[in-house]
Amino acid sequence: MPELPEVETIARALEPRIRGRRILSAEFRGLRVLRGNADQTAAALAGKKIRTLRRHGKFLVFELEGDQCFVVHLGMTGKLLMNGVAGKHTHAILSLDSGMLLYDDIRQFGRLELSQGLPARVRKLGPEPLEIPVDAFAALMRKRKSRIKALLLNQSFLRGVGNIYADESLFRAGIHPLAIAARLRKDRVERLHKALTRVLREAIEAGGSSISDYVDIDGRQGSFQVKHNVYQRTGEPCVKCGNPIRRILVSQRGTHFCPKCQRR
DNA sequence: ATCGGTACCTGCACGC
DNA sequence: TGCGTGCAGGTACCGA
Numbered sequence: 001m002p003e004l005p006e007v008e009t010i011a012r013a014l015e016p017r018i019r020g021r022r023i024l025s026a027e028f029r030g031l032r033v034l035r036g037n038a039d040q041t042a043a044a045l046a047g048k049k050i051r052t053l054r055r056h057g058k059f060l061v062f063e064l065e066g067d068q069c070f071v072v073h074l075g076m077t078g079k080l081l082m083n084g085v086a087g088k089h090t091h092a093i094l095s096l097d098s099g100m101l102l103y104d105d106i107r108q109f110g111r112l113e114l115s116q117g118l119p120a121r122v123r124k125l126g127p128e129p130l131e132i133p134v135d136a137f138a139a140l141m142r143k144r145k146s147r148i149k150a151l152l153l154n155q156s157f158l159r160g161v162g163n164i165y166a167d168e169s170l171f172r173a174g175i176h177p178l179a180i181a182a183r184l185r186k187d188r189v190e191r192l193h194k195a196l197t198r199v200l201r202e203a204i205e206a207g208g209s210s211i212s213d214y215v216d217i218d219g220r221q222g223s224f225q226v227k228h229n230v231y232q233r234t235g236e237p238c239v240k241c242g243n244p245i246r247r248i249l250v251s252q253r254g255t256h257f258c259p260k261c262q263r264r
Numbered sequence: 265a266t267c268g269g270t271a272c273c274t275g276c277a278c279g280c
Numbered sequence: 281t282g283c284g285t286g287c288a289g290g291t292a293c294c295g296a
Binding site: 002006058074075077110121153162163164165210213214231232254 | 287288289290291292
């Protein structure tokens with residue numbers, strides 16, 4: 001479900017409500033989403049104070065006292081809900097001194113993990129797309145022979161971009177999703193950097209995109225889906241040229257683009 | 265080192 | 281009504 005703007009929206013809403021708060025108890029149901037032992041994790045969390053919450057790509061990192069991190073990745077359908085109602089897809093319940101925090105996840109692709117410091121796989125992620133300067137972005141691109149769409153989805157290249165914002169930024173930059181990253185001319189790379197920055201900022205501003213079931217911690221939907229130009233608009237006329245939007249597969253992911261505005 | 269394909273889950277929309 | 285198919289904001293892992 002959630003890409004950088006959705007996770008950022010969650011982090012912004014949640015951080016002021018949990019900063020400095022204490023975890024009274026934790027309960028884990030089912031074994032799939034939690035990495036590590038449920039009883040040990042619950043015991044280690046109980047009584048701990050939350051220093052702060054940060055977003056790291058698509059990961060939410062709860063920094064606890066004692067340099068421990070409770071790391072949450074929402075996968076495709078994960079939700080964090082403050083004071084929601086537990087249901088059949090609730091996999092974790094954190095009871096805080098400021099309320100109840102639930103983790104719901106229908107498809108169970110999300111992961112929860114308690115670790116000392118940041119887990120290695122989170123440390124190994126690429127730079128934040130909203131922080132990387134355009135020259136550094138261009139330098140990284142020059143080294144990659146993969147198709148640009150696949151590269152944008154690769155979290156060790158950039159952290160936080162997913163299927164929606166990859167398609168939307170390529171459309172805005174006028175770049176074909178199958179273009180080879182290293183072969184893009186400098187001006188195209190600069191356009192892509194600008195498009196990516198703007199799309200992500202606008203989406204954060206709109207509270208993210210709610211396609212089927214994304215909601216923030218209070219159950220509110222985002223509104224950026226109404227600004228999508230290509231994502232899930234197969235067959236609809238391109239807003240720039242009127243030609244129908246096409247859908248192809250790139251790395252097994254549905255990829256939407258305008259064949260006229262985004263030439264090979 | 266880097267790339268692409270597959271596996272992992274549940275639910276929904278669709279055609280027959 | 282029910283069944284089969286394809287699709288969905290994700291990453292991990294494997295072989296080439």
